[in-house]
Amino acid sequence: MNKRQEQKERTREHLIQVAFEQFSENGLTSTKTADIAAAAQVSHGTVFSHFPTREVLLETVIEDVGSKIAKRMHELAEKSCGMKEMLEAHLKGIAEYEDFYIRLISEASLLDRVSKNTLIMIQSAISFHLIQVAEQGMKRKQIKQIPLPFLFNTWLGLIHYYLMNKELFAPKESVxxxxxxxxxxxxxNLISLEEGGNE
Incomplete structure (x- = not known):
């Protein structure tokens, strides 16, 4: 890669990071490309030379965040970790991007089709790993025989409820x-067959 290509790649990564910060702070649907350009200290045209539309930039940020959250879960699933470790990894992944993630789940219904599909793909990857670990726990008789979609949706519903109501539960802190x-x-405790709920 020559110097010009390296500079172009650095600018692209910088724009993704600044866009992530702006979307986190101001919302996914209300942040404009002009806001991102100003915060990144580049011309408005520079944003469009890397991302043809605002939607493509947002999709890129969503995909970037989602892949980072799912990556750690994938690593753990390959090591045959327990359910508790998997849940901890899921929360740790979200915690690194908490403000953005809250915006993402709160504004999901307002996103374009491609961004919605990107979010669905992220949740599907997370679901796959959680279900994989749950199936192993069920085989070892450590986890109750619960319909797997219900198990995943119960977990997601629990954390999403708190995250979407951050102002109620932890207005000045990480939920x-x-x-x-x-x-x-x-x-x-809800899913475990073992005393104390630790797997």
């Missing part, structure tokens, strides 16, 4: 840092 351990304990 995950305040409640994450409690969610995991509650969920493990």
């Amino acid at each position: 995950i840092s305040v409640y994450g351990a409690e969610w995991i304990d509650y969920f493990m």
Whole structure:
């Protein structure tokens, strides 16, 4: 890769990072490309030379965040970790991008079709790994025989409820840092066949 290509790639990565920050702070649907250009200290045209539309930039940011959350879960699933470790990895992944993730789930119905599909693909990857670990726990008789979609949707519903109501539960703090351990304990007690709910 020559210097010009390296510079172009650095600018692209910088725009993704600044867009992530702007979307997190101001919302996915209300942030304009002009806001991102100003925050990145580049011309408005520079944004469009890397991303043909605002929607493509948003899709790129969603995909980037989602792949980072799913990557750690994938690594753990390959090591045959337990359900508790998988839930911890899921929350840790979200916690790194908490403000953006809250915007994403809160504004999902307002996104274009491609961004919605990107979010669905992210949730599907997370679901796959959680279900994989749950099936292993069921075989070992550590987890109750619960319909797998219900198990995943119960977990997601629990954390999404708190995240979408951040102002109610933890207005000045990370919701995950305040409640994450409690969610995991509650969920493990709900699904576990073992005393104390730890797998």
